Amino acid sequence: MRIIATADLHYDIARSRGPTLRLAEEVCDLDADVLLLLGDVAGRDPEVTLECLHLFDRFRGRKFFVAGNHDIWIDPGGDSVRRLEEDLPAVCRAADFQALDAEPAVLGSVGIVGSIGWYDFSFRPARLGIPLRFYREKIAPGAAARLPAYQYLVEDRSDIPEHAFQIGTRWMDGEHARLLMSDLDFCHRLLGRLEDHLARVERKAERVFVGLHHLPLWRMVPYTERPSWAFASAFLGSELFGEILLDHPQVRYAVCGHSHKPDRFSHAHFECVNVGCTYLAKRYEIIEL
Ligand SMILES: [Fe+2]
Ligand SMILES: [Fe+2]
Numbered sequence: 255m256r257i258i259a260t261a262d263l264h265y266d267i268a269r270s271r272g273p274t275l276r277l278a279e280e281v282c283d284l285d286a287d288v289l290l291l292l293g294d295v296a297g298r299d300p301e302v303t304l305e306c307l308h309l310f311d312r313f314r315g316r317k318f319f320v321a322g323n324h325d326i327w328i329d330p331g332g333d334s335v336r337r338l339e340e341d342l343p344a345v346c347r348a349a350d351f352q353a354l355d356a357e358p359a360v361l362g363s364v365g366i367v368g369s370i371g372w373y374d375f376s377f378r379p380a381r382l383g384i385p386l387r388f389y390r391e392k393i394a395p396g397a398a399a400r401l402p403a404y405q406y407l408v409e410d411r412s413d414i415p416e417h418a419f420q421i422g423t424r425w426m427d428g429e430h431a432r433l434l435m436s437d438l439d440f441c442h443r444l445l446g447r448l449e450d451h452l453a454r455v456e457r458k459a460e461r462v463f464v465g466l467h468h469l470p471l472w473r474m475v476p477y478t479e480r481p482s483w484a485f486a487s488a489f490l491g492s493e494l495f496g497e498i499l500l501d502h503p504q505v506r507y508a509v510c511g512h513s514h515k516p517d518r519f520s521h522a523h524f525e526c527v528n529v530g531c532t533y534l535a536k537r538y539e540i541i542e543l
């Protein structure tokens with residue numbers, strides 16, 4: 255089985271649009287059985303997501319979608335979990351895609367499973383010494399100190415290292431993704447579903463391909479000296495997802511996106527791949543399974 259996987263098309267962002275159109279043309283000309291789009295497809299507007307999915311109408315194989323954090327950004331008052339679990343699967347059906355977050359698939363002897371993945375802040379770098387409350391609010395001390403709404407985070411400065419006030423990073427899921435539950439509870443909701451989907455496909459499949467948006471292993475987190483980027487490492491993924499994959503020997507591939515940095519290595523019984531599209535340079539992986 256020939257599988258094409260890409261991620262982070264960000265079709266809603268102007269500078270990503272041309273590169274996505276070119277990638278879609280190229281992919282549609284390829285001979286492959288499966289296409290997977292692994293998150294950050296087109297952002298908050300389902301109409302734009304639908305438009306992006308239709309770019310792959312000419313693709314001759316089965317088409318699968320995994321959501322990314324940008325795909326569950328939502329307007330004030332909205333519900334990102336409903337977007338993930340109900341709205342996006344419906345958008346996918348309208349464009350002949352299947353949303354793997356909702357339902358896995360078995361094609362011959364291959365199982366196809368997917369999850370947006372998420373973060374539990376365990377990838378936060380200890381060397382920054384920033385207290386957990388800043389990660390929970392997705393804002394670094396330098397940004398919190400400037401914004402009136404976040405003064406409660408910096409009222410007691412005794413546990414905040416001075417250098418941290420130079421870090422002005424905000425992880426914008428904090429503003430635009432409305433989970434209506436904690437990030438950890440969301441992780442566990444996703445982990446339960448991933449476990450269930452793996453168990454379901456393994457009854458019929460010899461080999462399993464897992465597509466995620468967030469990184470399932472700490473080893474995949476790109477190292478950076480820059481404190482602003484190091485703060486953002488906390489939001490790249492969670493090892494809890496990798497641990498589930500370790501428990502399932504039929505998993506052969508775990509492919510993700512999100513960090514925008516290509517990566518590939520073998521881990522236990524499976525191969526880990528990060529597709530590594532940037533906003534300007536789109537790429538895809540061809541995997542034989
Ligand atoms: Fe992205
Ligand atoms: Fe992302």
